[in-house]
Amino acid sequence: MESLPLTNASIWRHTLSPADQSELERDDGLAHARPDVLVVGGGIVGLATAYFLATQKKSVLLIEANTLGAGATAAAAGGIWPSDQGPHHPPAFQPLALRSRDLWGRLSLKPDFDIDWRVNGFLTVNPNRFRNDAVAFAHEAQEAGYTVHAVDAEQITHLEPQLRPGLSAGIHCASDAHLNPLKAAASFARASRRLGARFAVRTEFVSSKRVGAHVVEVQTSRGPCSPGQVVICSGALAPVPAHFVRPVSGQMIATGPLPPLLRGTVGGQFLTLQLKTGEMITGGTVAENDHQEPDATLSFQMAQAARELIPALANVPFTQAWCGIRSATRDGLPIVDRVPDCDNLWISTGHFRNGLLLAPATGQLLADWITTGVCSEELEPLNAARVS
Numbered sequence: 001m002e003s004l005p006l007t008n009a010s011i012w013r014h015t016l017s018p019a020d021q022s023e024l025e026r027d028d029g030l031a032h033a034r035p036d037v038l039v040v041g042g043g044i045v046g047l048a049t050a051y052f053l054a055t056q057k058k059s060v061l062l063i064e065a066n067t068l069g070a071g072a073t074a075a076a077a078g079g080i081w082p083s084d085q086g087p088h089h090p091p092a093f094q095p096l097a098l099r100s101r102d103l104w105g106r107l108s109l110k111p112d113f114d115i116d117w118r119v120n121g122f123l124t125v126n127p128n129r130f131r132n133d134a135v136a137f138a139h140e141a142q143e144a145g146y147t148v149h150a151v152d153a154e155q156i157t158h159l160e161p162q163l164r165p166g167l168s169a170g171i172h173c174a175s176d177a178h179l180n181p182l183k184a185a186a187s188f189a190r191a192s193r194r195l196g197a198r199f200a201v202r203t204e205f206v207s208s209k210r211v212g213a214h215v216v217e218v219q220t221s222r223g224p225c226s227p228g229q230v231v232i233c234s235g236a237l238a239p240v241p242a243h244f245v246r247p248v249s250g251q252m253i254a255t256g257p258l259p260p261l262l263r264g265t266v267g268g269q270f271l272t273l274q275l276k277t278g279e280m281i282t283g284g285t286v287a288e289n290d291h292q293e294p295d296a297t298l299s300f301q302m303a304q305a306a307r308e309l310i311p312a313l314a315n316v317p318f319t320q321a322w323c324g325i326r327s328a329t330r331d332g333l334p335i336v337d338r339v340p341d342c343d344n345l346w347i348s349t350g351h352f353r354n355g356l357l358l359a360p361a362t363g364q365l366l367a368d369w370i371t372t373g374v375c376s377e378e379l380e381p382l383n384a385a386r387v388s
């Protein structure tokens with residue numbers, strides 16, 4: 001493709017301030033060896049869970065095998081797209097997704113949350129996504145409670161003037177939004193630390209010791225810990241039976257900073273969007289494997305598709321490529337539950353393509369459940385029994 005090989009690195013690292021970088025890399029140690037709650041995994045799901053537990057005055061220790069946000073979170077496109085995603089999911093998705101989108105909006109107003117929040121919409125121009133009938137698709141999705149509208153050629157040009165001519169129909173989700181995943185991870189860490197939470201990075205969960213139905217000790221790579229509750233949020237590496245979640249890899253590529261070309265996210269053959277800092281990113285493939293290395297042929301196809309969709313990209317080189325591994329369940333919904341034969345072990349995994357979108361909702365509702373002992377209606381459909 002491009003004359004130079006693409007660098008294998010997620011775009012988001014370059015967008016971080018030294019302060020954000022330090023939030024993700026700083027190690028608070030295992031000093032807190034008897035926390036109320038031990039969270040395992042410092043991706044967006046573990047970080048959101050830790051934050052909401054800390055807001056409920058729980059003492060929280062989070063352990064992360066790498067640095068915070070280093071897993072699928074660093075690979076994400078940054079989409080908070082309840083209306084684009086919702087019509088393709090079971091009904092239980094909607095209350096969670098809408099709650100979460102609103103939570104992100106509210107978090108973005110807090111001083112600790114510098115997340116590049118933009119409510120800039122999602123425009124789908126790939127007819128396969130709306131079964132070649134935008135009006136019927138939009139009607140159905142509206143009936144189901146989503147904010148979507150069918151748009152014609154003129155409206156598409158009005159919304160995104162840089163798209164190639166000849167796109168005759170689309171679906172526009174005006175209230176879908178976007179954020180920077182690693183800034184979001186750093187923001188949760190910053191806000192949680194302020195509430196007393198501690199983060200031990202480069203610290204692995206190794207095993208747990210049970211007495212009856214109770215976890216009494218967790219062995220980490222840096223020593224033991226005796227928490228009151230344990231929440232496993234280790235994404236694709238969660239220690240759950242293989243039929244619960246499967247790895248699904250995704251790939252993306254990026255240009256360097258460009259002048260403004262796109263306003264929101266566009267769903268063509270791949271999704272394409274422009275960051276606040278100017279870089280164009282495209283991709284979001286879904287492959288049933290656990291590949292971590294970007295595939296050059298796929299990168300080439302994604303670049304070509306982006307140039308076809310946006311003619312102004314004709315001579316623009318793509319310079320970076322990266323992959324991430326999502327954890328997926330059979331029905332595409334996460335598993336958020338207490339482990340059945342254990343009274344203080346919880347799991348939150350399987351967020352698949354929507355971990356960034358759903359993390360505030362699953363984190364908040366799980367924190368409520370752990371604190372009050374009551375499982376909310378929204379979490380009930382996310383039980384582990386449905387996939388076991």
Ligand SMILES: Cc1cc2nc3c(=O)[nH]c(=O)nc-3n(C[C@H](O)[C@H](O)[C@H](O)COP(=O)(O)OP(=O)(O)OC[C@H]3O[C@@H](n4cnc5c(N)ncnc54)[C@H](O)[C@@H]3O)c2cc1C
Pocket residue numbers: 040041042043044045046063064065066067068069070071072073074075076077078079080203204205206233234235236237238249250251252284285323324325326327348349350351352353354355356357358
């Ligand atoms: C290409 C791509 C694009 C995507 N785009 C979007 C999007 O636009 N919007 C959206 O909502 N979602 C998107 N996603 C999905 C999203 O990235 C995931 O759903 C989300 O990151 C899952 O978060 P997590 O915290 O569960 O997992 P992760 O981010 O993978 O975090 C799990 C963490 O657990 C740690 N860990 C694992 N094992 C251990 C252990 N034994 N001890 C300690 N720590 C451990 C890992 O190091 C890791 O940091 C995308 C994913 C990909 C791959």
